[in-house]
Amino acid sequence: MNKPTQVVVGEHTFNIEWGVAADDIFGRTQLRQCVIQINDTANTAPSQVRDTLFHEILHAAFVGEIIPFAPDEEERVARVLAPTLLGILRHNPEVVQFLLEK
Numbered sequence: 001m002n003k004p005t006q007v008v009v010g011e012h013t014f015n016i017e018w019g020v021a022a023d024d025i026f027g028r029t030q031l032r033q034c035v036i037q038i039n040d041t042a043n044t045a046p047s048q049v050r051d052t053l054f055h056e057i058l059h060a061a062f063v064g065e066i067i068p069f070a071p072d073e074e075e076r077v078a079r080v081l082a083p084t085l086l087g088i089l090r091h092n093p094e095v096v097q098f099l100l101e102k
């Protein structure tokens with residue numbers, strides 16, 4: 001499957017940059033520029049790459065300090081929610097299809 005190059009989060013379209021490996025991060029979200037960078041180099045497992053993208057999308061969703069996270073709390077919430085929500089989406093295609101109906 002092709003890697004997506006954009007994701008819409010709320011009112012913003014984030015460009016997704018792949019292969020960014022300036023340091024040892026898995027991913028990074030630059031809110032001001034609406035850019036999500038994903039490090040999919042260095043033999044990163046595909047499941048880790050997908051988890052990282054969803055993790056960064058959650059960071060993008062938390063923009064604007066709508067949720068007043070304590071320091072490091074946003075990171076912990078994203079780390080828990082990303083794999084959990086991905087698992088729900090992956091294992092419940094009927095539910096996902098129902099939810100996305102218009």
Ligand SMILES: [Zn+2]
Pocket residue numbers: 055059075078
């Ligand atoms: Zn994070």
